[in-house]
Amino acid sequence: MSDEPRTAAGTGDVFDPDLLSRCMSCGFCLPSCPTYRMTGEEASSPRGRITLMRAVQDGRLDVTDPTVLAQSQFCLGCRACEPVCPAGVQYGELLEEWRDTAWQGRNRPVLAKLLMLMMSRLGMVGITLAGLVRRAARTRRGTPAAPNLMLGCVERVLYPKVSRAARRADPSLVAPAVQGCCGALHAHNGESGLGRRMARRLGRQLPGTIVTTSGGCSAHLAAELGADRVQEFSAWLAAGHGPDLADLTPIQVDGRRARLGLQDSCHLRNALGVWREPREVLAHLGDYVEVPDAGSCCGAAGSYSVLRPADSREVLAPKVAAIAELDLDYLVVVNPGCYRQMAAGLRGSGTRVVHLAELVARAL
Amino acid sequence: MATLVERLTSIVGAAHVRTAAGELEVYARDATPLFHHRPDVVVFPGSTAEVAEVLRLATELRIPVVPRGAGSNLCAATVPLAGGIVLVLTRLDEILEVSGPELLARVQPGVSTQALATAAAAQGLLYVPDPGSKVVSTVGGNVATCAGGLRGLKYGVTRNYVLGLEVVLPTGEVVRTGGRLWKDVAGYDLTRLLTGSEGTLGVITEVTVALLPAPAATRTGVAYFADLAAAGRAVDAVIGAGITPATCEFLDRTCVAAVEDYAHLGLDTEAGALLLFGDDGDPELVDRSLGRIADVCTEHGATGVTLAADVAASEDLLAARRCSLPALSRLGSLTILEDATVPRPRLAEMADRITAIAAKHELTIGTFGHAGDGNLHPTCVLDASDAAAVERSHAAFGEIFGAAIDLGGTITGEHGVGAAKLPYLSRRLGNDQMALLSRIKTAFDPAGILNPGKLGSTGDQTTEAGTA
Numbered sequence: 111m112s113d114e115p116r117t118a119a120g121t122g123d124v125f126d127p128d129l130l131s132r133c134m135s136c137g138f139c140l141p142s143c144p145t146y147r148m149t150g151e152e153a154s155s156p157r158g159r160i161t162l163m164r165a166v167q168d169g170r171l172d173v174t175d176p177t178v179l180a181q182s183q184f185c186l187g188c189r190a191c192e193p194v195c196p197a198g199v200q201y202g203e204l205l206e207e208w209r210d211t212a213w214q215g216r217n218r219p220v221l222a223k224l225l226m227l228m229m230s231r232l233g234m235v236g237i238t239l240a241g242l243v244r245r246a247a248r249t250r251r252g253t254p255a256a257p258n259l260m261l262g263c264v265e266r267v268l269y270p271k272v273s274r275a276a277r278r279a280d281p282s283l284v285a286p287a288v289q290g291c292c293g294a295l296h297a298h299n300g301e302s303g304l305g306r307r308m309a310r311r312l313g314r315q316l317p318g319t320i321v322t323t324s325g326g327c328s329a330h331l332a333a334e335l336g337a338d339r340v341q342e343f344s345a346w347l348a349a350g351h352g353p354d355l356a357d358l359t360p361i362q363v364d365g366r367r368a369r370l371g372l373q374d375s376c377h378l379r380n381a382l383g384v385w386r387e388p389r390e391v392l393a394h395l396g397d398y399v400e401v402p403d404a405g406s407c408c409g410a411a412g413s414y415s416v417l418r419p420a421d422s423r424e425v426l427a428p429k430v431a432a433i434a435e436l437d438l439d440y441l442v443v444v445n446p447g448c449y450r451q452m453a454a455g456l457r458g459s460g461t462r463v464v465h466l467a468e469l470v471a472r473a474l
Numbered sequence: 475m476a477t478l479v480e481r482l483t484s485i486v487g488a489a490h491v492r493t494a495a496g497e498l499e500v501y502a503r504d505a506t507p508l509f510h511h512r513p514d515v516v517v518f519p520g521s522t523a524e525v526a527e528v529l530r531l532a533t534e535l536r537i538p539v540v541p542r543g544a545g546s547n548l549c550a551a552t553v554p555l556a557g558g559i560v561l562v563l564t565r566l567d568e569i570l571e572v573s574g575p576e577l578l579a580r581v582q583p584g585v586s587t588q589a590l591a592t593a594a595a596a597q598g599l600l601y602v603p604d605p606g607s608k609v610v611s612t613v614g615g616n617v618a619t620c621a622g623g624l625r626g627l628k629y630g631v632t633r634n635y636v637l638g639l640e641v642v643l644p645t646g647e648v649v650r651t652g653g654r655l656w657k658d659v660a661g662y663d664l665t666r667l668l669t670g671s672e673g674t675l676g677v678i679t680e681v682t683v684a685l686l687p688a689p690a691a692t693r694t695g696v697a698y699f700a701d702l703a704a705a706g707r708a709v710d711a712v713i714g715a716g717i718t719p720a721t722c723e724f725l726d727r728t729c730v731a732a733v734e735d736y737a738h739l740g741l742d743t744e745a746g747a748l749l750l751f752g753d754d755g756d757p758e759l760v761d762r763s764l765g766r767i768a769d770v771c772t773e774h775g776a777t778g779v780t781l782a783a784d785v786a787a788s789e790d791l792l793a794a795r796r797c798s799l800p801a802l803s804r805l806g807s808l809t810i811l812e813d814a815t816v817p818r819p820r821l822a823e824m825a826d827r828i829t830a831i832a833a834k835h836e837l838t839i840g841t842f843g844h845a846g847d848g849n850l851h852p853t854c855v856l857d858a859s860d861a862a863a864v865e866r867s868h869a870a871f872g873e874i875f876g877a878a879i880d881l882g883g884t885i886t887g888e889h890g891v892g893a894a895k896l897p898y899l900s901r902r903l904g905n906d907q908m909a910l911l912s913r914i915k916t917a918f919d920p921a922g923i924l925n926p927g928k929l930g931s932t933g934d935q936t937t938e939a940g941t942a
Contacts, residue, residue, distance in 0.1 A: 131807030131858060135505045136800045137546040137610040141586065150518070150564045150584075151492075152545065158500040165499045177496020196736045196797035198804050 124211045125167050125204060132199045133160045139191035139201075144407050144425050145184055153181055156191035156201055163208055173212050182212045183219060184421065186414055187298050188376035188407035193383070202381060206302040213300030219417050222299045257341075257351075258316035259283040260331075262324045263291040265446040272323050272446070275471035276343055280321075280352030289315050292322075294330035294377075298412050309334035321346050323467050325375025325445035326412060329382050342378055344388035344444055344466050355394040358473040361440070368396035368439040370469070371461075373429070373452055374405045375445035388444050388466055395469050401441070402432045410451035422451070430455040440464050478535060482517050482559070485527045490565070492516040501542070501560045502553070505607075506894055507808055507858075509550035513540065513560040520565050522640065522648055522679040529677065530646035532559060533921045539644070540925050541673040543584060543615030546607040548799075548811060549892030551619065551672045555927040563614055566679065569593050578637060578654060580682045583614020587621075590683070599685040603632040605888070606796040614678045620670030622888030624792065627713075627846030628720045628753075629686075631888065633669045640680035641668055644919040654682060667914070672890050673925040675918040691760045694721060694752035694788040695781040697771040698745035702726050702829075702841060705747040706822035708774040709845045712751070713818070715770050717763055721752035722846030723795050726825075729842040729853075732801040737794040745777060749845065750795055752788065798842045799853060805838065808858035811851055812871055814878035815887030818848040827877040828852045835870040837863065849887035875901065891929050899929075908932070 139156040140146050146155035153162065162178050165171035171178055182205075189202045213222070261273050277283050292312050297305025313320070313335045321341045322328045328342040347355065361368040370392050379385040385405060392398045409415060409425030429452075433441060438461045443449045446465075453463040483491050492498070493515050502512040514537075519525045532539045538558030545552055554560050566582035569590065573579070574597050581590055587601075587608035594601040605611055605621040615621070617639070622631045638652030652658060652665035668675055699705040705724045712719065725733065725748045734741045741748060749771065753763040768779045782788040803809040816824045825841065828850070832839035843850035852874055854867045875885045875898050885891075885898045900908050915930025916922075 128807075132803070134507070134800055134803040134809045135503065136607065136803075137505055137544055138607070138797070138800060140544060140610045141588070150562075150567075151497075152500040152562075153497055161500045161503065162496055165496070171496055171499060175494075175496050177494050177499075181496070196733075196800035196803075198736065 124173060125163055125207050127167070129200055129204055129207075130160070130164060130167060132197050133157065134197055135161070136197070139195055139199075142190040142194045142406075144186055144188065144190070144409075145421075148421075148424060153177055154184055156199075159185060159208075160199070160201070160204065163204060166208075174217060179212055179217055182208050183418065186376075186407050186409070186411040186425065188411055189380040190376065190406060192380050202377075206297055206305075209298070209300040210302050218300055221417050222413060225413050225416060226296055226299055226301060256282060256284045257319040257321050257346075258289075259285040260292070260312070260316060260320050260322040260324070260327060261285055261289060262322060262327055262446060265324055269446055269449055269465065272449075272465045272467050275465065276321070276323050276467040278471040279467055279474065280346070282351070283321055286316065292327045292331050294327050295412050297330055305330065306334050313339070323444070323446075323465060325378030325384070326447060328384075329377035332382055337382065342375075342382070342384055342387075342444065344391050345384050347470065348387035348390045353470070353474060355391060358394045358470065360394070361396045361469060361473055363439045369399055369437060370396040370440050370442055371399050371401040371433060371436060371438045372404050372442045372444075373401065373408050373448050375443070375448060376407050376411070378444060379405055388442070391466060391470065392442060395473050396439070399436055399438060401429075401436065401438075403429065408448050408451045408455070410445075410447035412447060415447070415451055426451060426455045430459075433461060434459060440469065442466050442469060478531075478537060479515055481531055482515060482528065485531070486517055486519050486524050490518040490520065492518075501545075501562070504542075504545040504547050504550060504552045506548055506550040506553065506892070507810060509553040509555070509893055511553055511555050511557065513554040514557045516560045516562060518562045518565050522642060525561070525563075525642045525677050525679055526646045526648055528559065528561060529642055529644050529923075532923045533645050536921055537923060538926050539677075539923050541614075541618070541677045543612030543618075544586070544607075544610045546611045547615065547619055547890060547892065548813070549619075549886065549890040549894040551890050551892030551925070551928060553893060555893055558923075561677065563677070563679075564612065566614075570680070572597055572599070572685070574599060576654060577685045577687075578682055579685055580680065581613050582680060583612060583617075583678050585613050587611050587613055587616055594685050595688060598688050600688040601683060601685055602629045602635055606799065608796075613681050613683070617669050617678055617681055618671065618673050619890040620888070622844065622847075622849060624721050624723060624795065624844065626844050626849065626888075627722055628718045633666060635684045636665055636669050636681065637684050638682035639665055639668055639678055641676035641678055643676050644921065644924045648679070649676075652682070656684070670890070672892060672929050674915060674929045675924065677924075689720075689754035689756075689760075691757040692720070692752065692754040692785070692788060693760050693764050693782060694750060694791050695764055695768060695779060696741070696791065697749045697751065697768070697776040697779045698742050699747045699749060699776055701746040702825035703822035704775050705749045706825055706845060708749060708771050708776060709821065710819055711774045712767050712770045713846075715766065717753075717766055717770070719751045719763070719767060719846060720754045721750060721792070722844070723750040723842070724748060724845040725750070725795070725798060725842040726840055728805070728838065728840030729798050729802060732804055732840065733794050733798055735804060736797060736801045737790070739790055739794055741794075742778065749776075750791055752792070795842075799851070802840050802842075802853050802855055805840070806855035806857055808856050808864065809853060810856075810867055810871070811853040811889075812874060813849070813851060813886040813889040814874050814883060815847070815849040816878055816881045816883030818846070820881040820883070821845060821848050821850075824848075824850060824877060824881055824883070828874060831870050831873045831877070835866040837867055837870055839870070844887075847887070848883065872898075893927055896928060896931065
């Protein structure tokens, strides 16, 4: 009864065959996937999406097939499926290859085009547009051996206070004014080649160690420059840099130790395996409370909250409800996208959203 | 087709019917390699009544229906080989009741095995069956395949814990078999017949399962041996010594290396085989039991024995064992696993035969399995594009099934027959029993709409090879 016509464009060169063949379709990834949990449908699970990728690769579906296209956009790209995959499928890589091909021309979300154009400008020319608006955490000079603080293009615009706090917490960090965008958002939005070139260029602009307060940027940069050169801020502190954690003064609220929760950064946790470190730091800053499902995506997901606001809010909702139960003073984030998302979600609640670097600076 | 889709839509609502090519593609396969066929429509019913209406319609129009849970089965039981309707039951995902006083739970079929176990644990109870795929598999799917798991020897498998079922027959009647009673011999034991019927007799819409009080302590340990056969002999000795371990799993060197590569537990990847043993119950008894198992293993050739330091370490070991299969798939682009099972005293002999068959056909076969109950999972890992190797793997598995039957065993211990093993089923059952299965199938499903080409069929159906 079924017929499975081969499309004319069954090219077999969309995906790296070795990456694609890693998946054995066991389905162990399904419970970890926020969009599968939302819909219960195979097509919106990592395994289902890989089945779609295979159909494209084998020519059973065209890359412009409506389901294929819709799923390439519905995926958050949080990579929660990777650490739970015993077969070691590199889903993030596959997703980048998928979007590189699928999001061409008119199939590219319009907002993604605008967003990437804006970021590219920031990155290419290296003008610190936002730096003119806010002087952020700039420094004029630093020794070549000093670790570089990456300012981050989203963070520079939305949360310049985070970089300032990071430099107060660790004055050894230098923040050269001329630094571009790391290209993470490009890589996740159908321009992986450009994204990688931008990361390499940033690597040249910031020689030596790069410290970043953005979990998402750290994973992308580490993939391109090597994990030894890139340190996310909480991992940097946990490794013994900056203030002695034992000397920090825990944050007080109403004369008692503050109750602190954490929202993990997906790529920091799932791609770099950094999740103990922010918890270790927070344990010195107040009474740490583990938020249920702290490791699952908040729905910010890079540009996702801008491109798909309704789905993004649906992913966020159960998280906000879970946090409301905990009576937290602060929900701590380690990534600017999560900052914006959680701040929107918790607006008007008794829980304030703050970056880990800000709390550390206050605890000095 | 238009009429079918319209009528399905009027039953479950447009939001729960899928017909787009991509939506069909993802339901064209399950966790079994080499089987692929798209359905014509995918339906997500939201109630028993909707399931009944869908089945009545399918019988009227003679449309095949394949019930599906999480699609984690390993025998192509949920691949719609004849097209038609894939009936996905994951919307029915409520835990209806967990009763401590009655030691039972009542759940809808789409509840995940893990969710049921967690709900039971919250009341100090244990849902015993724990198939390797429990994080994703559904209770309905577990019952339909009579899933096994890591506790088979001491506690049995899914069928030992199913008290009652609500089932929709292909002709639309809703029947309740069994119930809340441990003793109930009123009528044929349809509950047991439906358990393991692989979606060929009826669609399970509610399950009542037996629970046990959760054991106070669970501990595990690891012993290393020169090869699987040596580990198998040690298991015999353990059971001969009057010990019934709750867990008794083994992995050969190939599997240990793959698992270690994923889980980083510090396993000895040089050893020829690993035996993972464990027991549960009163803490002192568990400690004594583990000590005795360790002693017996040492006396029977173990090259090293270590006991897990704490609960977390035990959990890590068990979790690592559960992911043996997908971890093995790191070794090649195509992973074909089987499920041959022999009487436990023949385990060592079977392990040796598998090694010889792998060598003869020049294949990489990693073997892991449930040593306590004789259930082996020889797993062939190869390059999907090497057609000759794929052919050789089929020949090798044919011989492995033959060896299992020779030794008084079976072609599948817990994964099921599905489409993948139907061609071998008559070797296990013989013609008379095959004919009886067929008559039973007809009694339940006169129109032959439920999961055709699987159990109850003759086994000469054609399959469509697709992607791995």
